[in-house]
Amino acid sequence: MRGLAGRRAILTGGASGIGRATAVRLVEEGCTVGIFDQNFAGTEETAALCRGKPGRVLIYKVDITDRDAVATATDVFEHDAGPVELLANVAGWDRPIPFLDTDRAFWDKVIGINLYGPLNLHHVVVKRMADRGFGRVVTVSSDAGRVGSSGEAVYSACKGGVIAFTKTMARELARNNVTLNVVCPGPTDTPLFGGFVTDMPKLAESLARAIPLRRLGVPDDYPGIIAFLLSDDASYITGQTISVSGGLTMQ
Template sequence: MRGIKGKAAVVTGGAGGIGTAICRRFGEEGARVAVFDINQDAAEAVAAAIRADGGDARAFAVDLTSQESVVAAVAAAEEALGPIGILVNNAGWDRAGNFLDTDKALWDRIVAVNLYGPLYMHHAVLKGMAERGEGRVVNIASDAARVGSSGEAVYAYCKGGLVAFSKTMAREMAKKRINVNVVCPGPTDTALFRDFCGDGEYGEKLRAGLARSIPFGRLGQPDDLPGIVAFLASDDASFITGQVISVSGGLTMAG
């Protein structure tokens, strides 16, 4: 796609299922990929695979719950790869449970990763983008933000906040020619999703039931996401900002 080649692209949660797929796509498009993840070894494995395929990628360990860690990782990435032109806030974490059965310790952890993590990343990266007068931000939220999801109350709270924050950033950054958009995956077969569903017969029944509820008749796969992310990061989407797009096989058809 136009306008991605040669740009430094940061992907948080880059060693996870969706994150790995997004990193590889950016590598294929010729971006200089910064794989951000709390797991340094896993991030390096993703970066090494991109390099083995002829791409340019580096791994950076970052704790998204720490603003100091985020600032340091962003500085290291820009020193290694140049000014960040693309930011994809993909990292997320959740633990299923009925809201009334959960406690503040769990809420704090979910909020720290899913809400404060993207806040820290925006604050660290957007300043440079604003000074340069260009940039693309793609935030990975969830259809839980649009329609709710039983057992994911605090996660949905965070992702709903990310959607509202993204639209506000899109307005504030428009004069600087920085595009900010949101992609909302539906149920996607990742490690996080499998952890949510649980193991054994119950987990299999839950996954099968969700697949039946999706018009396309299957769960999403990590490789279903990179296309729209790359498009929104490209010059082909230069006049698109503040939008929320579901990738759910038709499960969510919100206007």
């Protein structure tokens, strides 16, 4: 894709699942990728998968719910690699619990990771992009944020929130040449989804039957669209939300 080789990217959630697959793809495209994840062992495994590819990977242990930690890691990344130009917000977390059975501590955890996390990354990283007059951002939301998902009320609120937030940021920052878009996965076979299947063993099977393309997503279904939206091929696309869900949701 045009305009990726040599670019510097920060990516959250690169220790596992969709974030790992995306980190590997961006390194294949020649990017220098700084992975921010709290699972350092996982980021080391991702870095090993990137070995021998054209770009470079740098890894940082960061809890994205902590704005100061995000700012410190961004300083270190820019010191090590140079000014950040691309941002992929991929980290996320949930557990399926009916809303009326949840409590405030659970809400705080879900909101901390899925809403404050992206807000922190935008506040720190996108600010630098805006000041420099160039940036591309992709945030991974969820179809839960478009159409709802039983057992995921607070998560859905966060994921819907990042869609609305992205549209607003895309309006505010168009004049700074920063584009921002959202990718919404459907049910995808990753460690996160594994937590759901343990609680509801028949879920994977019944979801696969409901998906027009007749299978769950896999991590490799996402790096192509994320890399495209970060590339110069997508320079006239901003404020958009794209579902990648085998046709489960069509809007």
